[in-house]
Structure formats: C-alpha cells, structure tokens
Amino acid sequence: MPEKRILDAITSPADLSVLTDEDLAILAQEIRDEIVSTTSRTGGHVASSLGAVELILAAHSLLSCPRDRIVFDVGHQAYAHKLVTGRLKDFSTLRTYGGLSGFPKPDESVYDQHPSGHASDSLSVAYGLAKARDLAGRNEKVVAIIGDAALSGGMAFEALNQIGQSKTPMVIVLNDNEMSISHNVGAMVKHLGALRASQSYRQTRDNMQEIMEASGPFAKALLNLGRNMKDSVKFMALPHATIFEQLGILCTAPIDGHDIGLLREVLSVALATRAPVLVHVVTRKGEGYGPAVRDPETFHGIAPFDVMTGQVRKKPEAAPSYTSVFGGALVREARADSRIVAITAAMTGGTGLAPFSREFPQRFFDEGIAEEHVVGMASGLAKGGRKPVAAVYSTFLQRAVDQMIVDCCLPNLDVVFAIDRAGVVGEDGPTHHGVFDMVYCRMIPNMRMLAPSDEAELVHAVHTALAIGGPVAVRYPRGSAEGVLVPDEANLLPKEAQVLPVGKARVLREGSDVAVLAFGRMAYQALAAADLLADAGIDARVVDMRWVKPLDEEAIKAAAETRLVVTVEEGALVGGVGEGVLAVMARRGWAAPTLTLGIRDAFVGQGTPELLLRDLGLDAEGIAKSIAERLESE
C-alpha cells in the first residue's frame, strides 16, 4: 500500500492551518513531486511553480481564502495554489483541452481572484481589492505575489507609486529568484541584488537593537500600530535601504523562501501590520528538481519531459518554427545593414532573438518585461537613425498599442513590429492567444501589416518591412512552419529575400465559383479546403492576401465577381481584416455574397492549436463546410 500523502487530505487551504512547519515541509515535497510528475506529461511552467511552493503554502496557512485574497502575478507559479484549493483530482488535466488552466482563472475556482497571464498587473489588482475592502469597511487580507522580473513592468511601478502613498494595508510578496525567463535585467535587479548581499534577515534580527535606534519613520509607524517592538522590527530591512521604503512601503530584509517556518513567522507579522508591507523572499527557480535547477530557462515553460533525465519528449519537427526562421532572417538582414537593431521585452529565446543577441550584442536590447517602453524606445532609436525591430508576442504587444499609435505611427517612423505568437498559441489559453493584433494594427494610420502564409513568405516579409520604411508589422504564428523550405538550404532561408509589392496579393489556386481570401497560415487551410470543395464540385479560388494593410483591392474586386467572397483570418472577427474586406466592397459598391471566417466575439480556450482551430471552424474541413453551407443557402 502506498503511504498516504498529506496532500491527499487537503481539500481546502483551511486544512493547512493545523499543520506544523514540519508537516508543511513534507507537504511541500509532495507538491513538488506532483508538479513534476504531472507536468512531465502535460508540459507547463515547472521552474517558477517549484520555486514558489513554500511561499504559497505559508501564505495559505495563515490566510482564510477565499475571504482573504491572493493575487498572482503572471500566475505561472501558482500550481501549488491549485493543489491546495481543491484541484488535486483534476490536476492531471492541467493545460489540456477542457482541463485545468495553467494560470489562476476565476471561472475555475473561487480561490482565483484574477485571470492571470500577463505580467506586472498583480499589484494594481490587489491594490484595487484592498481599496474596495476599505470602502466597504471590511478587514480581509490582500496579498500580491510578484516575481522580480514582473516587478520591472511599468504597471507594477505605477501601482507601487500609489500603494506607498495610500498606506492601504496589503502585503506584497516579492518572489526574488534573480531570474526572468532567462536572466533578469535592469537597475532594479541590481538594487535587489544589493539588498540580498547586504542584509540577511538573521543579521538584521541580530542587530535589532541597533536598528531600532536608527529606525526610520516607517518602522516607528509600525511600532505605533501596536506590534510588539521585537516582533515588528526584527523583520525590517535596514532603514532607508530600499526603494520600497523610500516610496512608503514597509519592507522586510530578504528571507529564505524555502524555509517555511521563517516564511510563516515573517508573513504573520506582515499580515498583522496595518500598512503596506513588502516581504522580500529569496527563492530558487526549479527548487527540488535537479534538471530544473540546472536549467531554469528550459524549465520555465517546457513541453512534456522525461522525469529521470529532464529531456523534452518532443517528436522531431517536420519544419523549423516560424520563430527560428524569423531569427535567422533578421540576422541575415542585420549582417547587410548595420542600422538594424533588435529589441525584446524579456523574451529573447521566445522571439528567436538569441542568435541575433550573440552575433550583435551591441545592437541587441533586452528591456525586461516592459512592452510599452520597448515600443517607445523603438521610436527613439528610429528617430536617431537606427532601424529597430521590436519583436514582441502578439498578446503582450496589446500593452503597447498607445506607443504604437503615438510614438511610432504618428511620426511615421521606420519601426518594424515582429509580432510572434499571432493566432492561437495552444495550451497557455485565452490570456496568450494572439488574436487581436490585426484589429489594433489595422486601425492605426501609417501602419502597414504583412501576414506571411509560410516561412519563405516570412523571410520576404521581414525583408520587405525593413526595405519599405515607415511602421510595418509582420505577424506570424507559434510553432512549426509549413515546411516549404528545403532543409539543405543554407540557414534554412531562401537564397534571396524579396521585396514584396505593397498591398499586392498572390493567387495560389484559380477557381471561379468562390474566392477565398486567406490571411497568414490560413492560406494552407484554405488550399486544403479547396481540395475538399473540388470533390463536391465547387471550384474555389484561393488567394494568399499577404497584406492585412493595405488590402489588395484588385483581388477583392475579382473575388466579388464570383458567387461568394470568403475571408479567412486567424484573429478576432470584430474589427478584423475580414471586416476590412467588407468595408472595401461597400465603399466601392462591389456587391457579392460574403462569408467572414475567423474568431467570433468570444475568448478562445486552451488546447492544442489543431483542436482549437477545429473548434473555431478554421481547419480545412471547417472552412469547406462553412463555404458549402453558405453556397447552399444562397
């Protein structure tokens, strides 16, 4: 009989309050085993979740959630939270189609306060919850858990600014593991490093008397709030040593985030304090699982892996990823033009910029989780004579739409937006699908946008964007490309990159019954749909539109001469490019029956892209079926 685990007896976080520190340490190990074993099958955010186990257990053991509230930043570290809030039995479905989300999700559990996924929002959300509590005269506790890299996002700084001023009681747990996805960057990293180096908690405690004598106004305020002098001050950072304290937020000395007894001791004081308190917790990404400790970047977000070796169990891909083709194409462009510079918002590996960063370290900028700043900086670089390429995931670029409009497009600057993860991304789900970029790019004057249909087209698109000048966006999806480049070509790139004529589509297949105007990789689904339609006696033209903006009006006019104009886009239909085609037809007076296929006005769930595209009716069968039905109804 396998030994009964403490974890199996935890039905809600209330069960934690009766456990001793020793029990909680055992539970932490059981949770780690569960996380490793489950994610080895589902994939997931392993390293961050392993690093946050003790701090989550400590918080839940002291709080009464869901009355008290924990807001997770990004939420990729919250697996332990899921496991102690009644989701153990469903944990094996993590990140799968119809299963548990990889992030906190209010629809999934009353213990989840906020649909996490995008970085740096937790402090604002927690502050709002604390203010709502104050207005209602209630006294529940509010805790935000934020990583050292998420703290570098502008939104987090904006929140700190107000939290410090307002003095609203809330606890910020700063989970400092000295890592973003890769190494963390920026001056705040240095500040935190200095704090870690100069102030150990124990040293602070040992020097309590001295610190008391030198204590600043906040330590005094804390004492006045009725805490026992010893308890209150022993957790404090050295007076005035931290940026947080300068902003008006009480701050502890850095404490070991894997010592559950210490965490509980410090957190209990912070939670009892009637002022905002930042608890500086030092953790290690991947803690407890060797392969993740050794390679936290790979284990930040990993596909299914072998538990013994830590090796990813990936089938060999038939084609390179769009991301790697983009990265290779940009390196080749940069060799030919020294004005080209590349910028990322903490996603060097994810955006395929690692080769660029190695070859051109002086021309590469990782600006941390700071998408607004990245786009603003691109504007300055362009104005200063450089050709910046801002490579940002579609979903995260949503953060910087204002900077795209005002800082880049209004002055019509030469900025290339390399929009990766455009379309459905898969298991990360609704917070991460890149389905709005065509909407937000289309609406901005001066912006031009390409949606390459395969990896060869992507190479041409990058070349075109750099050649034509002005703000140009290139969108391409996550994962394997279409396999159109033969593997023995040097660098997997076409020999010559072409400048694509602006606003000109290309016909992939002639046909006279219906015309399918396809955007991006949907062109390949449309071609396969055309084969299916041919079996049913329907002759479909397939057009790779290439440009989302400007649209090829001649192609639209020709399409309007068939029995049905169909648009297919992997993006939101409301405000999307299909609507753009309809607007052209209306403006020009080209009347024809129309069918716009894309993502209806709803958020898309999680699952493999294949399953999601099937559900959305955006695979070949779905497209063919919609067209056949529409023709029948005419």
Ligand SMILES: Cc1ncc(C[n+]2csc(CCOP(=O)(O)OP(=O)(O)O)c2C)c(N)n1
């Ligand atoms: C707005 C935004 N930009 C980028 C990301 C991608 N991202 C997810 S986690 C992460 C690093 C987070 O580091 P940190 O906050 O220190 O947490 P850790 O993983 O170290 O626990 C990044 C860049 C994101 N989720 N949201």
Ligand SMILES: CC(=O)[C@@H](O)[C@H](O)COP(=O)(O)O
């Ligand atoms: C949590 C987060 O936002 C990232 O880790 C994201 O999951 C990365 O996605 P990719 O796997 O597409 O790079």
Ligand SMILES: [Mg+2]
């Ligand atoms: Mg970190």
